[in-house]
Amino acid sequence: MESTSKQLTMTTSIHDVRLVDIPKIHDVRGNLSVVEKDVIPFEMKRVYYLYDVPAGAERGGHAHKEQVELLIALSGSFEVSVKDVDAEKTVTLSKPYQGLLIPHGIWRELQNFSAGSVCLVIASDVFDEADYIREYVDYQNFRKEL
Numbered sequence: 001m002e003s004t005s006k007q008l009t010m011t012t013s014i015h016d017v018r019l020v021d022i023p024k025i026h027d028v029r030g031n032l033s034v035v036e037k038d039v040i041p042f043e044m045k046r047v048y049y050l051y052d053v054p055a056g057a058e059r060g061g062h063a064h065k066e067q068v069e070l071l072i073a074l075s076g077s078f079e080v081s082v083k084d085v086d087a088e089k090t091v092t093l094s095k096p097y098q099g100l101l102i103p104h105g106i107w108r109e110l111q112n113f114s115a116g117s118v119c120l121v122i123a124s125d126v127f128d129e130a131d132y133i134r135e136y137v138d139y140q141n142f143r144k145e146l
Contacts, residue, residue: 011146012103013084017091020070024097033097035122040101042068042124049074049120053113060110063133065142068124072099076117081109085143105146107139
């Protein structure tokens, strides 16, 4: 991970959350999208995906102190609610050639998964439990300390 002191001095807001277009190569046999080089503004260190999410279930419900993530709806659709201490917005992901970039320090919740949806997550670091903030009240306190 990058230096904690470097990251934590940079306060992020939901205005830093943005959609990222992933190059799409159209072919009559089927489309192809590739995430490499400068498509995302961080080095990929981990990739994981969510699938078989039961109707009505929610995922996420946390923030990262340092990690940055790009979420992509490979199949189906789902909503991503992001918030900081001042504002909140919801983005629907449904295109496999578009991802949602979530910087560190942003609370996220995923919900309303369609049947058969798959959420791919590209992360800037390997799993580290110490990087997670899993309770919203702890998140609020974390943001106040910045």
